[in-house]
Amino acid sequence: MTEKTPGDFQWFMLHPKYWPVWLGYGLLWLLVQLPFRWIIAIGHGLGTIAGWLMPRRRHIAATNIKLCFPELTEQQRQAMLKQNLKEAGAALMETGIAWFWPEQRLRKITELRGVEHFESIQQQGQGIVLLACHMMSLEIGCRRFAIDYPAGGIYRPNKNAVMEYFQYRGRSQTGALMLNRNNIRSAFKALKKGHAVWYAPDQDLGPRRSIFVPYFGIPDAATTPATGSMVSLGKAALVPFFQYRKTDGSGYVLEVQPPVEDFPSGDEHADTSRVNAIIEANVRRYPEQYLWVHRRFKTRPDKSLPSRYKKRR
Secondary structure, three states: OOOOOOOOOOHHHHOHHHHHHHHHHHHHHHHOOOOHHHHHHHHHHHHHHHHHHOHHHHHHHHHHHHHHOOOOOHHHHHHHHHHHHHHHHHHHHHHHHHHHOOHHHHHOOEEEEOHHHHHHHHOOOOEEEEEOOOEOOHHHHHHHHHHHOOOEEEEOOOOOHHHHHHHHHHHHOOOOOEEEOOOOHHHHHHHHOOOEEEEOOOOOOOHHHOEEEEEOOEEEEEEOOHHHHHHHHOOEEEEEEEEEEOOOOOOEEEEEOOOOOOOOOOOHHHHHHHHHHHHHHHHOOOHHHEOOOOOOOOOOOOOOOOOOOOOOO
16 A cells, blocks of 8 residues: 555545635636736736735735845835736746646746756766746746656645645646655755755844855855755765746746855855855846745844834834
8 A cells, every 4th residue: 555645635634624725726726728928917916915915924924025135225116026926826826827727838938958967967868956046936947847857855844735736736746755844854865866955045034054154145044054055965966057038028037057166165154145146146036036925034143133124104
């Protein structure tokens, strides 16, 4: 008897408490049957509405943008915030595209660049850590890349069983490995076997799992140093992988960049700073497409320091 996975349907999922979730995903499935540009337009509208209905998230995004782009005028920052909230709404619709669209339809709106960097390492049988970040279109990027190049992903399981059911099925439908972030050893094992593993270390995981290194001019951004450990213990190569929405609205670019040389160096602080610098350089290309609604700078090196996200009266 095979062991059940979160992607296996179980009868308890039909309990009435889960009906709103089923209804929500059913509506999402219906909406993503529309033409692509209509889908994104609906997402932009939802993002605008959500920005006003969720003032706390709007405040977090505005604070992050102000911290990271002090050189911009207030008008420029507000314009970026407005577009970022639209892109957040589009990301919801893109989740539906990534999980529910057939392969051939997805291929038509995506363009892969730089895959020769991935292929050359893969042919040598070496594991690959795909260094990524939380650009809004990450679901599209992961699904499309895994169609041609099987890769696992480190992810956080959802506590809601039905939401986890859809998440697991949507992300693993290409055969990609689903690696629970609470079991990091599974990633090391996959890398040693020559697998590719997608990893985005650009979120604040708290003081116990982080060190403090620069990020967007913030000298003490709490950042996990796990990237260096994964590359070292997994005997892998570190290959930056990012995806962006095309500015003409026609689809997406998935970009594999050259492997990072001489990594890790053995200096945890320097290696983690280097990872942040790579991510920052790519985010700056399309900053409005980044997940600014996350409290990226919530952890302070000194607990007595005030929160960066406290609203001023």
